[in-house]
Amino acid sequence: MLPAFALLLLFQCLGEGLVFLLGLPVPGPVAGMILLFVTLVLRPALQTRIETAANALLGHLSLLFVPAGVGIVAAAGSGSGHWLAIVASLVASTVLTLAVTGLVLRGMKPEGEGDA
Amino acid sequence: MPDFAQLSPHLNQFWVYLSASPLLGLTMTLCAYVLAQEVYRRCKYSPLANPVAIAIALVSIALLVSGMSYQRYFAGAQFVHFLLGPATVALAVPLARQVPRIRRAFLPLACALLAGCVTAIVSAVGVVLVLGGSGVLARTVGPKSATSPIAMAISERLGGVPALTAVLVIGTGIFGAAIARSLFNAMKIESHAARGFALGLAAHGIGTARAFQVSAEMGAFAGLGMGLNGVMTAVLAPWLVPLVMRLLG
Numbered sequence: 001m002l003p004a005f006a007l008l009l010l011f012q013c014l015g016e017g018l019v020f021l022l023g024l025p026v027p028g029p030v031a032g033m034i035l036l037f038v039t040l041v042l043r044p045a046l047q048t049r050i051e052t053a054a055n056a057l058l059g060h061l062s063l064l065f066v067p068a069g070v071g072i073v074a075a076a077g078s079g080s081g082h083w084l085a086i087v088a089s090l091v092a093s094t095v096l097t098l099a100v101t102g103l104v105l106r107g108m109k110p111e112g113e114g115d116a
Numbered sequence: 117m118p119d120f121a122q123l124s125p126h127l128n129q130f131w132v133y134l135s136a137s138p139l140l141g142l143t144m145t146l147c148a149y150v151l152a153q154e155v156y157r158r159c160k161y162s163p164l165a166n167p168v169a170i171a172i173a174l175v176s177i178a179l180l181v182s183g184m185s186y187q188r189y190f191a192g193a194q195f196v197h198f199l200l201g202p203a204t205v206a207l208a209v210p211l212a213r214q215v216p217r218i219r220r221a222f223l224p225l226a227c228a229l230l231a232g233c234v235t236a237i238v239s240a241v242g243v244v245l246v247l248g249g250s251g252v253l254a255r256t257v258g259p260k261s262a263t264s265p266i267a268m269a270i271s272e273r274l275g276g277v278p279a280l281t282a283v284l285v286i287g288t289g290i291f292g293a294a295i296a297r298s299l300f301n302a303m304k305i306e307s308h309a310a311r312g313f314a315l316g317l318a319a320h321g322i323g324t325a326r327a328f329q330v331s332a333e334m335g336a337f338a339g340l341g342m343g344l345n346g347v348m349t350a351v352l353a354p355w356l357v358p359l360v361m362r363l364l365g
Contacts, residue, residue: 051209071186089239089244089257
């Protein structure tokens, strides 16, 4: 568990460093995720070693959004007066995005039907 | 200072002592989440009882009632917040398990990414402008489907209001996670891979968290959708947002 967690932090550091050095427009942890992904594809043996720690974190991913979410509620008073336009945009755009992306992928085989 | 703390000087002192320590913010966060999970379970996992939204509401109410400042709360909650970094890195693990499927479906995934990313940006900016919102507001909503650090950076670069973008990102995540199942059912989008990818692309980390509650496969594809859309939004938004503004302005 602990070596696995150290490895996750190490890849986050690598990601942060890469973003800083190259001035990339993505957050450090996302760069770290891509680096770890490439590493796991090249060395599949690593997968089983960090699986437990990764699943433990991802199993409670919802919890990790709570502190930031509360901050946003605290800051929401600074709304710019156009709440109707904002809410309409958010609702319409989210529904459309889910629908368009899902429709493009609708032909993808369901779980278990795989290997064709 | 809450009224109940005035009841006795000891209680008051205890409250002052406790609220000055990071322990309280951390405890509040975990208790609110455990409670929210329980509510979610009792609502038979209805997407309307989104645990993130419930936990945020519970903590916010507690802060309002007790008069505790967000800064003081965050002194404890930051330990939970910090784990978002390693958790994002950890998304690579379920993703690597799906490599053979991603290879097979490379073309549909690439098309879905492009279509979804353009839809997210153009529709958000378009609706705001049609309803009379300002240019600043349009630049603020443009990146709302990207994960919050990316969205805030884009908003800042475009000349939007990053703090408001953050509000919209969380709102998008909660709303997307809440409606996805009914929408996919209605549209007969059945595979966990397609559902997950769409959910992560449209509703970033909160959508991904929701997807992991359904299956590891849906979660992996949601993580993929979130990561790719973050990068794609960073690439497309800087020229797509001004383009829509020119067309509608």
